[in-house]
Amino acid sequence: RKTRNTTEPPVLPGAWPIVGHALRFIGDNCHVWNKLNEIVNEIVDLGGVAAVPLGPRTFYVVTDPDDSSTILNTCLEKDDIYEIGKSYLGEGLLTAKLSIWKNHRKLLNPAFNQSVLDTFMGVFNSQSRKLVRELEKEAGKGPFNHWTYIRLNALETIGLTSLGVDFTDLNLSTQYLEAVEIMLSTMIERLIKFWWYSPYTFAFSNLKRKQDASIKILHNMSNTVIQKRKSELTGNVCSERSFIAGTRFKAFLDLVLELSAEKGAFNDREIREQVDVAILGGHDTSANVLLFTMILLGSYPEAQEKVFTEIQEVLGDGDRDVEKADLSKLVYLEAVLKESMRMFTITPVLARKLDKDVKLRNYTLSAGSSCLLSLFAIHKLPMWGPDVHEFKPERWLEPGRLPDNPNAFAAFSIGRRMCIGKSYALMSMKTTIAHVIRNYRITADHTKLKLKVDVLLKPVDGYYISIEKRT
Numbered sequence: 001r002k003t004r005n006t007t008e009p010p011v012l013p014g015a016w017p018i019v020g021h022a023l024r025f026i027g028d029n030c031h032v033w034n035k036l037n038e039i040v041n042e043i044v045d046l047g048g049v050a051a052v053p054l055g056p057r058t059f060y061v062v063t064d065p066d067d068s069s070t071i072l073n074t075c076l077e078k079d080d081i082y083e084i085g086k087s088y089l090g091e092g093l094l095t096a097k098l099s100i101w102k103n104h105r106k107l108l109n110p111a112f113n114q115s116v117l118d119t120f121m122g123v124f125n126s127q128s129r130k131l132v133r134e135l136e137k138e139a140g141k142g143p144f145n146h147w148t149y150i151r152l153n154a155l156e157t158i159g160l161t162s163l164g165v166d167f168t169d170l171n172l173s174t175q176y177l178e179a180v181e182i183m184l185s186t187m188i189e190r191l192i193k194f195w196w197y198s199p200y201t202f203a204f205s206n207l208k209r210k211q212d213a214s215i216k217i218l219h220n221m222s223n224t225v226i227q228k229r230k231s232e233l234t235g236n237v238c239s240e241r242s243f244i245a246g247t248r249f250k251a252f253l254d255l256v257l258e259l260s261a262e263k264g265a266f267n268d269r270e271i272r273e274q275v276d277v278a279i280l281g282g283h284d285t286s287a288n289v290l291l292f293t294m295i296l297l298g299s300y301p302e303a304q305e306k307v308f309t310e311i312q313e314v315l316g317d318g319d320r321d322v323e324k325a326d327l328s329k330l331v332y333l334e335a336v337l338k339e340s341m342r343m344f345t346i347t348p349v350l351a352r353k354l355d356k357d358v359k360l361r362n363y364t365l366s367a368g369s370s371c372l373l374s375l376f377a378i379h380k381l382p383m384w385g386p387d388v389h390e391f392k393p394e395r396w397l398e399p400g401r402l403p404d405n406p407n408a409f410a411a412f413s414i415g416r417r418m419c420i421g422k423s424y425a426l427m428s429m430k431t432t433i434a435h436v437i438r439n440y441r442i443t444a445d446h447t448k449l450k451l452k453v454d455v456l457l458k459p460v461d462g463y464y465i466s467i468e469k470r471t
C-alpha cells in the first residue's frame with residue numbers, strides 16, 4: 001500500500017494521460033536504449049530524481065549516486081518487474097524475494113570465498129588458451145564477430161569452475177546460448193509492450209509461447225548439469241576439481257548439493273533455480289564486458305600497447321600461466337576493465353521495491369513504490385570530469401582524477417545485494433585479456449557500435465574487431 005508524503009520528487013514533464021511516458025519506448029531494443037538515455041539525461045537535469053509514469057505504473061527513477069546508495073542499502077527487495085524473469089530464474093539469488101534471499105545468500109556466500117576462487121586459476125588459464133587457439137582462424141582475415149567465441153568460452157568456464165561440469169560433454173551449449181538470447185530479448189519486449197505485463201494477458205500471447213520453448217531448453221540444461229554433478233559426486237568420480245573437496249569451502253554447485261543433502265536447505269526446484277542464476281550471471285555478464293573491452297582496446301592502440309607492456313613486465317615474454325599473485329600487479333589492465341564497465345555499463349538499470357519510506361537528500365520516496373536505479377547514468381555524470389565520455393583508463397591510476405564519491409562507480413551494484421561474482425569476474429576477465437593481448441594485436445572502431453538493451457546492455461550484432469598475430 002502506497003503512503004503519501006509531502007516531499008515527492010517532480011514528475012518527469014511530457015507524460016501523456018493513461019500511458020505516461022510509455023509510448024516513448026515503443027520500438028526495438030536499440031530504440032529502447034536511445035530513449036532510456038534521453039529520459040535519464042532529462043532526469044539528471046531535473047536534479048537526479050523524478051517520478052516517471054509508464055503505462056499503469058509510476059516509477060521513481062534515480063540518477064544521483066548518493067541517493068542510489070541510500071536506496072540500495074535500505075531496500076533489499078527486488079521490484080515486481082523482476083517477476084518477468086521468474087519463469088526462468090524462479091527464486092534464485094538474482095530474482096529472489098527478500099525473505100528467501102536473506103537465508104540463501106548467507107548460505108551461498110562461501111562458494112565465492114577467495115580460497116575457492118583461487119583454485120579456479122588453472123581453469124581460467126586453460127579456457128583463455130582455448131579462446132586464443134580458437135581465435136587463430138580469424139587472425140589476419142579482417143573484421144569478425146568475436147561475441148560467439150567469447151560467450152561460448154565464458155559459458156564453458158562457469159561450467160568447469162562453479163558447477164564442476166564440462167559443457168562440451170553435454171552438447172547443449174549452442175542451443176542453450178540461443179535460448180538465453182531469446183529469453184532475455186522477449187523479457188524486454190514484454191516490459192515495453194506493457195499490455196503484456198499482466199500474466200493474464202501475457203498467457204495468450206505468442207511471446208509467451210516463444211518464452212516457454214526457450215525455458216524448456218534452459219531448464220533442460222540446468223537439470224542435466226545437476227544430474228551429471230550429482231552422479232559424479234555419488235560415484236566419487238575423481239574429477240579435475242576433486243582437490244576442492246578437501247578444503248573448508250566448496251564450489252557453488254557442490255555447496256548447494258551438500259547443503260541440500262545434509263541440511264535440506266534447497267529442494268530440487270530451488271537447486272535448479274540457483275544453477276540457472278549461476279549459469280546466466282556467470283557467463284553473459286563477463287562475456288559482455290570482455291566483448292566491449294576488446295572493442296575499446298582495438299579502438300585505442302596506445303592503451304592496448306600499455307596493456308601488452310604491463311603483461312610482459314609482470315609475466316615475462318614467455319608463455320607462462322597467469323598466477324594468482326600476478327593479478328594484483330596487472331593494475332593498468334584492471335583500470336582498462338573498470339573504464340570499460342564505466343563506459344559500457346552492462347547492467348544499465350536495477351529496480352527495487354521500496355518497502356519503507358526512503359529519505360533522500362532532497363525528497364522522501366513513498367513506501368510501496370517502485371524505483372529504477374540508473375547505474376549507467378551515474379557513470380556519465382559531470383563529476384567524472386570534462387573527459388567523462390572518453391575512454392581514459394589512466395583516470396583510475398592518477399591520484400585526484402576519480403570522483404571524490406565512493407558511490408560514483410557502481411558496475412557491480414552497491415550494498416548487501418551487490419554482485420556475488422565480482423571477484424570471480426575480475427579474476428577471469430584479467431586472465432582472458434592477458435592471454436588474448438599477449439597473442440594478438442586487435443583493431444576496432446568503437447564509434448561504429450550500435451547498442452541495445454536485452455536486459456543487459458549489448459551491441460547490436462556486428463563484426464567489430466580484427467586481430468593480427470603478434471610476432
Ligand code: HEM
Nearest residue numbers: 093094281282285286289347350411412413419420421425
Ligand atoms: C563483469 C561481470 C559482472 C557484472 C558487471 C555484474 C553485475 C551485477 C549487478 C549489477 C548485480 C545486481 C543486480 C540487481 O540488483 O538486480 C549482480 C548480481 C548478481 N551477480 Fe553479477 N555481475 C558480473 C559477473 C557475475 C558473475 C561472474 C557471477 C557468478 C559467477 C555473478 C553472479 C551474480 C548473482 C548470483 C547476483 C545476484 C546477487 C544477489 O541478489 O544476491 N555475476 N551482478
